[in-house]
Amino acid sequence: MPVPIVNYVALGSFMFFIGVIGVLVRRNPLIILMSIELMFNAANLLFIAFARVWLQNAGHIFAFLVITVAAAEAAIGLAIVVTTFRSEKNVDVDEVRSLRG
Amino acid sequence: MTYPLLLALWLAPLASAVICWAFGPQLRTRSGWLASGFVALSFALAVASWPAGTQSAGGALGAHQRLFSWGPGFDFGLLLDPLSLLWTYIITGVGFLIVFYSIGYMDGDRAFARFFAYMSFFVFAMLTLVLSDNFVGLLVGWGLVGLASYFLIGFWFDRPSAVAAARKAFVINVVGDVGVMFAIALIVANVHSIGFSDTFAGAATFSSGLLFAICLALFIGAAAKSAQVPLHTWLPDAMEGPTPVSALIHAATMVTAGVYLVARCAPLWSRNPEAQLLVGTIGGLTALLGAILGTAQWDIKRILAYSTMSQIGYMIMGVGVGAYEGGVAHFFTHAFFKAQLFLTSGLIIHALSDEQDIRRMGGLWKRMPFAFWAMLTGVLSICGFPGFSGFFSKDEVIYGALQHGHPWLYAVGILTAGITAYYMFRLLFITFLGEYRGEAGTPHGHAPAWIMNAPVAILVVPSVAIGAALMIGGDSSPWARFFAPLFAPQALLAPSPAATPPLSEGLTSVIVLICVAVGFAVAWYRYATPVAQADAVERLRSETAHMPPVLTNLFYVDAAIDLIFVQSAQFLGTISGRVVDPAVLDGAVREAAFSAGWLGAVVRSFQTGLVRAYALLLVAGAAGFIVYYALAGTAH
Numbered sequence: 001m002p003v004p005i006v007n008y009v010a011l012g013s014f015m016f017f018i019g020v021i022g023v024l025v026r027r028n029p030l031i032i033l034m035s036i037e038l039m040f041n042a043a044n045l046l047f048i049a050f051a052r053v054w055l056q057n058a059g060h061i062f063a064f065l066v067i068t069v070a071a072a073e074a075a076i077g078l079a080i081v082v083t084t085f086r087s088e089k090n091v092d093v094d095e096v097r098s099l100r101g
Numbered sequence: 102m103t104y105p106l107l108l109a110l111w112l113a114p115l116a117s118a119v120i121c122w123a124f125g126p127q128l129r130t131r132s133g134w135l136a137s138g139f140v141a142l143s144f145a146l147a148v149a150s151w152p153a154g155t156q157s158a159g160g161a162l163g164a165h166q167r168l169f170s171w172g173p174g175f176d177f178g179l180l181l182d183p184l185s186l187l188w189t190y191i192i193t194g195v196g197f198l199i200v201f202y203s204i205g206y207m208d209g210d211r212a213f214a215r216f217f218a219y220m221s222f223f224v225f226a227m228l229t230l231v232l233s234d235n236f237v238g239l240l241v242g243w244g245l246v247g248l249a250s251y252f253l254i255g256f257w258f259d260r261p262s263a264v265a266a267a268r269k270a271f272v273i274n275v276v277g278d279v280g281v282m283f284a285i286a287l288i289v290a291n292v293h294s295i296g297f298s299d300t301f302a303g304a305a306t307f308s309s310g311l312l313f314a315i316c317l318a319l320f321i322g323a324a325a326k327s328a329q330v331p332l333h334t335w336l337p338d339a340m341e342g343p344t345p346v347s348a349l350i351h352a353a354t355m356v357t358a359g360v361y362l363v364a365r366c367a368p369l370w371s372r373n374p375e376a377q378l379l380v381g382t383i384g385g386l387t388a389l390l391g392a393i394l395g396t397a398q399w400d401i402k403r404i405l406a407y408s409t410m411s412q413i414g415y416m417i418m419g420v421g422v423g424a425y426e427g428g429v430a431h432f433f434t435h436a437f438f439k440a441q442l443f444l445t446s447g448l449i450i451h452a453l454s455d456e457q458d459i460r461r462m463g464g465l466w467k468r469m470p471f472a473f474w475a476m477l478t479g480v481l482s483i484c485g486f487p488g489f490s491g492f493f494s495k496d497e498v499i500y501g502a503l504q505h506g507h508p509w510l511y512a513v514g515i516l517t518a519g520i521t522a523y524y525m526f527r528l529l530f531i532t533f534l535g536e537y538r539g540e541a542g543t544p545h546g547h548a549p550a551w552i553m554n555a556p557v558a559i560l561v562v563p564s565v566a567i568g569a570a571l572m573i574g575g576d577s578s579p580w581a582r583f584f585a586p587l588f589a590p591q592a593l594l595a596p597s598p599a600a601t602p603p604l605s606e607g608l609t610s611v612i613v614l615i616c617v618a619v620g621f622a623v624a625w626y627r628y629a630t631p632v633a634q635a636d637a638v639e640r641l642r643s644e645t646a647h648m649p650p651v652l653t654n655l656f657y658v659d660a661a662i663d664l665i666f667v668q669s670a671q672f673l674g675t676i677s678g679r680v681v682d683p684a685v686l687d688g689a690v691r692e693a694a695f696s697a698g699w700l701g702a703v704v705r706s707f708q709t710g711l712v713r714a715y716a717l718l719l720v721a722g723a724a725g726f727i728v729y730y731a732l733a734g735t736a737h
Contacts, residue, residue, distance in 0.1 A: 023716045032712075093712045100710030 125214025174294035180234035277325025316376035327359025344447035380421030388414030424501020490568030522620030
């Protein structure tokens, strides 16, 4: 007996909100990046789940796309973190505020 | 009939202008001889063109030379008929004498060649004006003579007064150009052609309102060019130019362009009595006003300028009321005697080292007998002494006004003749009689060279005799027969005059002569009697002091124009500069800049640089969208 779709949606939403809360409350950029990954994967989970429900492959394809983008995003994000650390000697996102208008 | 010789006649002065302008430094004084030669060549060609200009083969009067075409109705060409032939004779003939005279007058000027380039250019422009067979060509000439006049009035451009006078003349002339332009627009809209012949043929179908509008627009041009009230104020100021310029442009030729225009457009005016009344009245008013103002001047050239204005008023009155032959005749004789008067005044000014105030002259007949006799014949001619040229032409104009049913203009003409005699003899007496009132010591004036005397001597002949030679005999005179093919058809168009005039032409002459005699007597009594001579210096000074303010202020015309146009334009400019520009134009720009800054300040307050705050905004935005679509979804 297959797992009902509502369970996937509940799990996906839960993971997503964990990611959102993580981005909003944590000050370590590495943790923030991990939280973003969590949100990506919540979205991926829902793509796959709904692809199974509607029996369409578009969801699978989107999941691959998201994984690709997530990889790129992680690479750029880590590069920014490293660069910031080099120039500011600090990676606390509340302390790095040189972009304030 | 094509007539290629016309091209040579027309372009010779242009060639002279180009050569004098391009090779001035090399030519130096030879440029004067060169310019005289080219203008004389033009005159010779004009004389040779007499048979071509007066013949009427195949129904078309005169010689015609096609130039080029812009399309149907827009043909450009040259036309030499009796009217343009007459003007060509004056422009090139009198023009030659004046250019020749200038060789002596401008001797030693540092811009000698430039002067002759301008003079030749003026002759070319004036020939363009009178030889053109269409309105656009006429307008081109019309504008170019204004430009030449601007150059020559402002010839001594290191004098601020000359520059101001040149600018004033140019601006007022352009007002006239715009008038002619409007007329051309009306003509093209109605006959789809710019040619004179097409226009005059089409004029029969014009409504009287349209005809009046065209005549009015043309007359604005004529009034500006010919110094008619109220656009006359530039002419006295134009005397800032060298004296030969005053003689050629501001007496003999350019200022009579308005007379030419009205005479040329006789088929338009003859069909519209209202336009005739308007032009005749303005002409009469100008004649009277110019004469009155002439009595109150002390500058020898300004007296002559007002007299020119007054005499052109006569011409305009003549052609305006329909006495075309009379008006043109007065142009013809006036060109001689006024050029002669100006050139004679140039002799005096030259001899007295640029002194122009007649109060500092006096007693000159002993030192300059030639100038005295030349001035005397000119004065007698302008006053209409019997037998002199002015006598015939002026009486023809005055009597023409009565013949065509304008008794008031007739009376004004007679009155003006009396005032003319007064101010001209006043000029003569103050300048030549009595004792010399200039600076003490020997005036370092030198006797004018033959090069300046000869043209004056030549001009004396026509200004004395040409009237008697051509204008005796009424309708069978050579003059009347010359113009009969051109103007006789116009007489049929105009409504026939009421009846036989109550006064005959002979009686008119007698009345005019009585007025002239009175004017002469008053001038004699005031300036020439031994009593008047005895304390002349004191008298002239007190006369200045007691002159009525209306005369010293020149009838407030300048002041009125200043108030209505100049001041109001300046007021508008001040309003624009002080209110409209800073508040509206600058204000809009400044407000745009300020609001961009304000918007930036608002948006900047979001840019905290705090990454987590951005994230919160993102989340809040996303949440907002979700809530919105969720609600929108439930609404359906």
